[in-house]
Amino acid sequence: MEGRWKRGRGVAASWYGIARTATIDRAGAWAELDDGGTAKVVTGVTEIGEGILTVLAQIAADELGVRPEDVTIGDNDTARSPEAAHAGATRQTYMIGNAVALACREARGRLDAVLAEIWGVEAAVIEAFNGEVWARGTNKRMTMREAVDSCKRRGVVPVGAGHFTAHGTGLDPVDGSGAPWQAYVFGAQVAEVEVDTLTGEVQVLGMWAVHDVGRAINPRGVEGQIEGGIVQGLGQALMEDYQTVDGQPVTHGFAKYILPTSLDIPQINCRLVEDPDPKSPLGAKGIGEPALVPTAPAIMNAIHDAIGVRITSLPATPERILAGLAALRAKAIAAAE
Amino acid sequence: MLDDRITLTVNGRRVTRPVGANYRLLDFLREELMLTGSKEGCGAGECGTCSVFVDGRLVKSCLMPTLKAEGASIQTVEGLAPRGELTPVQRAFHRTGASQCGYCIPGMVMAATAALRANPEAGIEEIKERLGGNICRCTGYTKIFEAVEIARDVIAGRLPAAALEAEETAGSFIGASVRRIDAPAKVSGALRYAGDTVMPGMLHMAVLRSPHAHARILGIDTAAAAALPGVECVVTAADVPGKDGFGVFVHDQPVMARDRVRYVGEAVAAVAADSVETARHAAALIAVGYAPLPGVFDPAEAMRPGAPVLHDYAPDNLVKHIPIRKGDVAAGFAAADLVIEETFATQQVEHAYLEPEAGLAWVDHDGVVTVLSPSQNITHHRHMLADILALPVNKVRFIMSPVGGGFGGKEDMIYQGMLALAAIRTGRPVRLVFTREESVTSTAKRHPARISYRMGLTREGRITAVSFEMLSDGGAYGMSTEGVMRKAAILSLGPYAIPNLQIDTRGVYTNNTPSGAFRTFGAMQSQFATESMMDIAAGRLGLDPFEIRRRNMMRAGDTTHTGQRLDSCSIGTVLAVAEEFSRWEQGPPAVRGAGRGDTGGPDTRARCTLGARFRSGPAADRQEVA
Numbered sequence: 001m002e003g004r005w006k007r008g009r010g011v012a013a014s015w016y017g018i019a020r021t022a023t024i025d026r027a028g029a030w031a032e033l034d035d036g037g038t039a040k041v042v043t044g045v046t047e048i049g050e051g052i053l054t055v056l057a058q059i060a061a062d063e064l065g066v067r068p069e070d071v072t073i074g075d076n077d078t079a080r081s082p083e084a085a086h087a088g089a090t091r092q093t094y095m096i097g098n099a100v101a102l103a104c105r106e107a108r109g110r111l112d113a114v115l116a117e118i119w120g121v122e123a124a125v126i127e128a129f130n131g132e133v134w135a136r137g138t139n140k141r142m143t144m145r146e147a148v149d150s151c152k153r154r155g156v157v158p159v160g161a162g163h164f165t166a167h168g169t170g171l172d173p174v175d176g177s178g179a180p181w182q183a184y185v186f187g188a189q190v191a192e193v194e195v196d197t198l199t200g201e202v203q204v205l206g207m208w209a210v211h212d213v214g215r216a217i218n219p220r221g222v223e224g225q226i227e228g229g230i231v232q233g234l235g236q237a238l239m240e241d242y243q244t245v246d247g248q249p250v251t252h253g254f255a256k257y258i259l260p261t262s263l264d265i266p267q268i269n270c271r272l273v274e275d276p277d278p279k280s281p282l283g284a285k286g287i288g289e290p291a292l293v294p295t296a297p298a299i300m301n302a303i304h305d306a307i308g309v310r311i312t313s314l315p316a317t318p319e320r321i322l323a324g325l326a327a328l329r330a331k332a333i334a335a336a337e
Numbered sequence: 338m339l340d341d342r343i344t345l346t347v348n349g350r351r352v353t354r355p356v357g358a359n360y361r362l363l364d365f366l367r368e369e370l371m372l373t374g375s376k377e378g379c380g381a382g383e384c385g386t387c388s389v390f391v392d393g394r395l396v397k398s399c400l401m402p403t404l405k406a407e408g409a410s411i412q413t414v415e416g417l418a419p420r421g422e423l424t425p426v427q428r429a430f431h432r433t434g435a436s437q438c439g440y441c442i443p444g445m446v447m448a449a450t451a452a453l454r455a456n457p458e459a460g461i462e463e464i465k466e467r468l469g470g471n472i473c474r475c476t477g478y479t480k481i482f483e484a485v486e487i488a489r490d491v492i493a494g495r496l497p498a499a500a501l502e503a504e505e506t507a508g509s510f511i512g513a514s515v516r517r518i519d520a521p522a523k524v525s526g527a528l529r530y531a532g533d534t535v536m537p538g539m540l541h542m543a544v545l546r547s548p549h550a551h552a553r554i555l556g557i558d559t560a561a562a563a564a565l566p567g568v569e570c571v572v573t574a575a576d577v578p579g580k581d582g583f584g585v586f587v588h589d590q591p592v593m594a595r596d597r598v599r600y601v602g603e604a605v606a607a608v609a610a611d612s613v614e615t616a617r618h619a620a621a622l623i624a625v626g627y628a629p630l631p632g633v634f635d636p637a638e639a640m641r642p643g644a645p646v647l648h649d650y651a652p653d654n655l656v657k658h659i660p661i662r663k664g665d666v667a668a669g670f671a672a673a674d675l676v677i678e679e680t681f682a683t684q685q686v687e688h689a690y691l692e693p694e695a696g697l698a699w700v701d702h703d704g705v706v707t708v709l710s711p712s713q714n715i716t717h718h719r720h721m722l723a724d725i726l727a728l729p730v731n732k733v734r735f736i737m738s739p740v741g742g743g744f745g746g747k748e749d750m751i752y753q754g755m756l757a758l759a760a761i762r763t764g765r766p767v768r769l770v771f772t773r774e775e776s777v778t779s780t781a782k783r784h785p786a787r788i789s790y791r792m793g794l795t796r797e798g799r800i801t802a803v804s805f806e807m808l809s810d811g812g813a814y815g816m817s818t819e820g821v822m823r824k825a826a827i828l829s830l831g832p833y834a835i836p837n838l839q840i841d842t843r844g845v846y847t848n849n850t851p852s853g854a855f856r857t858f859g860a861m862q863s864q865f866a867t868e869s870m871m872d873i874a875a876g877r878l879g880l881d882p883f884e885i886r887r888r889n890m891m892r893a894g895d896t897t898h899t900g901q902r903l904d905s906c907s908i909g910t911v912l913a914v915a916e917e918f919s920r921w922e923q924g925p926p927a928v929r930g931a932g933r934g935d936t937g938g939p940d941t942r943a944r945c946t947l948g949a950r951f952r953s954g955p956a957a958d959r960q961e962v963a
Binding site for chain 1 (some may be wrong): 379381383384433434437438439464465466468469471472474475476477478479480481482506508509510511512513514515516517518519550551600601602632634659660661662663679680681682683684685686687689705707711713714715716717719731733734735736737738739740741742743744745747748773774777778782783820823824826827828831832840848849850854856857858860861864865867868869871872873876882883886890891897898899900901903904905906907908910911912914915918919921926928929930931933935936937938940941942943944945947
């Protein structure tokens with residue numbers, strides 16, 4: 001019976017552009033060091049699940065010298081917050097992250113200028129982290145709560161605004177030439193599969209994902225994006241298929257539109273490569289979309305390695321696998337004759 | 338319609354309420370008790386977002402009539418821990434980053450809790466089986482598995498409670514795996530999505546959709562619907578005061594069908610009433626006269642002369658053609674030792690976010706028309722809705738509610754216009770929540786693609802020329818097709834330095850469900866073909882798959898397919914790390930399968946065979962089975 005299950009491995013590489021395509025992209029943000037050593041950040045974003053609120057809180061905390069849990073992020077509201085454009089295109093960390101960093105730097109600049117005056121030091125030696133502010137090379141130190149309070153008693157509210165621009169250019173209408181993005185990421189995934197040659201079922205047992213993300217703001221969050229991307233890619237590779245007949249949808253619920261469940265999940269192994277973006281303050285690039293680009297071809301290449309069947313039409317359903325095996329047998333018989 | 342009273346216990350409190358005979362337990366919890374942690378993901382018992390405990394048993398509350406719960410004890414996600422506290426399972430989900438969009442998470446927490454209650458010693462295969470009735474579309478389940486294993490070990494005392502706490506951060510918060518700040522609200526069910534939101538005096542909307550793929554609308558008679566008690570308004574295309582059209586690149590889609598329907602599921606009219614039931618009943622009373630038109634369902638046929646035309650502005654049904662040219666393709670193929678030709682096809686794919694589309698619209702005291710919805714692009718939606726309503730931009734306000742999964746599918750302003758019109762007409766807040774079937778059939782999909790590929794290579798495996806042609810079915814409206822064709826084209830040939838190339842991507846109109854934005858925006862379709870070609874070529878040339886990629890990869894200083902110079906390029910590093918990390922055994926892709934020595938390593942899982950929950954149950958259970 002062991003001959004029934006065949007294993008194979010395949011690799012696929014990939015690349016992707018960060019933020020909006022073939023156009024100038026932009027995002028804006030406001031920041032304020034608030035009472036009690038807390039902070040407010042307002043920008044046109046909310047969570048679509050990727051973890052952007054946490055990433056922005058980390059960036060703001062790092063730039064302002066507070067803790068991520070001290071940062072309140074305002075709602076995304078066209079009447080209440082500055083424009084950060086849309087939530088997509090692998091642009092959130094890159095565009096909005098950098099806009100928030102720049103807004104926070106302006107707010108910190110206001111605070112540092114006041115502290116420099118109080119302490120009689122250059123603003124450049126003032127540092128802050130985790131709710132503490134100090135002047136490097138001196139014993140001047142206070143909590144962020146005291147620092148904001150000192151600032152306000154001198155009539156200064158430590159606020160800042162920032163915006164970030166990514167300079168993509170349009171494509172030439174004739175030959176398509178152009179510079180659509182200023183930052184690119186690269187990735188590669190290896191898939192290990194097992195094919196049941198009796199039923200045609202493919203199980204993905206292992207995935208190794210290596211992605212350049214520029215600079216990982218939150219490595220665990222990046223892993224989560226990769227794991228989710230791989231499983232969406234696996235769904236498209238093996239089972240998902242929205243179908244219509246003469247325009248009438250026939251897969252209109254989860255009973256007919258089959259999705260990966262907990263039983264379909266390979267062991268996913270992630271490794272991050274950090275090639276920082278030189279054109280932005282943070283150096284981070286992105287991972288949301290790139291994570292699933294190489295998954296389906298890696299799985300198809302692994303299926304070929306296992307059984308010699310080249311699936312060129314997705315998804316690789318059991319029916320297609322069995323048809324491919326039958327064609328191989330017919331070819332072998334024809335060759336023998 | 339409140340014809341019966343029911344008494345039951347919910348989260349330890351006795352509750353007596355009148356209920357409608359049609360009320361499911363999920364409706365009762367959400368609408369009567371405002372316990373909105375239980376979500377409706379599918380309404381058919383298939384996704385698990387509505388999971389609750391009924392007398393200690395895990396039940397999908399969308400399948401249970403409320404009246405069947407008479408006298409029962411219900412526990413919802415809100416009742417797992419005292420207010421302000423979290424259970425070890427919830428804390429473990431927070432610790433590992435097991436929640437992303439969060440919409441499946443209350444149900445997933447319930448299923449995980451049920452798994453550990455059923456067997457506190459459950460192994461990973463049993464845990465996976467016991468979570469098998471709950472779908473998650475964001476996380477890839479991996480961090481959820483990790484969370485359940487940590488919770489199990491903390492509860493059993495094998496791990497200290499500190500395993501549930503945050504990791505220490507030193508020096509910088511950037512580069513640290515800080516726990517998600519939104520997770521406590523997601524694991525406890527406290528976070529309110531658009532469909533969980535209520536306002537005083539709120540009306541409910543139902544939408545009448547086209548049963549035809551292509552038809553002329555002869556007339557819409559709304560009289561019977563409007564006369565139904567409880568109905569506050571019926572809106573159609575005739576109610577649009579401004580320039581009626583939305584879309585991501587071309588504004589070709591009316592808020593509701595105008596004179597013609599172009600796909601099955603297209604909105605034709607909408608009703609706002611005092612209950613969802615009344616609104617649905619009224620929608621069914623709207624009489625629409627249709628004269629069916631010939632439809633076109635295949636993108637190649639749509640491009641032929643004489644094919645039915647969907648939009649007057651595009652007589653050839655072409656939404657967008659993106660050409661890219663570089664070098665001399667004929668010379669490149671002439672210089673090749675090997676030319677490979679192959680065709681590829683990819684399917685339409687549904688986003689299947691667990692949160693169906695939902696929105697709430699109202700007009701505020703300053704006359705500002707406000708729409709709260711999980712829109713991925715409130716900036717552009719505000720501009721379009723202002724034009725549609727003939728209002729200044731600052732009289733239209735969009736609020737982006739937490740998105741229960743988007744993946745590009747919530748970039749289209751497909752329902753916010755109807756809500757705004759009804760809110761203006763009635764002066765009351767109006768809420769619309771899609772059913773799963775509406776969400777699947779009426780919103781955009783991933784573009785299916787047909788790709789013709791020709792690749793020339795030298796004996797050494799260097800690519801000399803590529804000709805790449807992709808045809809995509811854009812469906813009935815433009816949505817993101819233009820951008821998807823552009824990104825698919827730019828990225829199509831992968832991270833390889835190719836001197837001579839010719840790329841053409843085309844998206845066309847048909848009478849199928851529209852295609853739109855979906856995570857990778859066309860790049861996965863086109864690169865699927867390229868990465869398959871690389872392995873086919875490696876097989877023909879007897880080269881290792883990593884090696885053929887290395888021989889062709891872009892390097893710093895190279896120009897991309899669109900002629901952009903790359904100052905840095907990490908693909909070489911990425912390939913080297915992937916080869917080492919995956920313990921790759923070198924060799925050409927010649928069906929090595931069983932001959933490989935690198936399969937079945939400790940970084941793989943075992944083959945999934947069902948039944949783990951029976952094999953590894955508690956000892957007492959095993960005796961019973963025996």
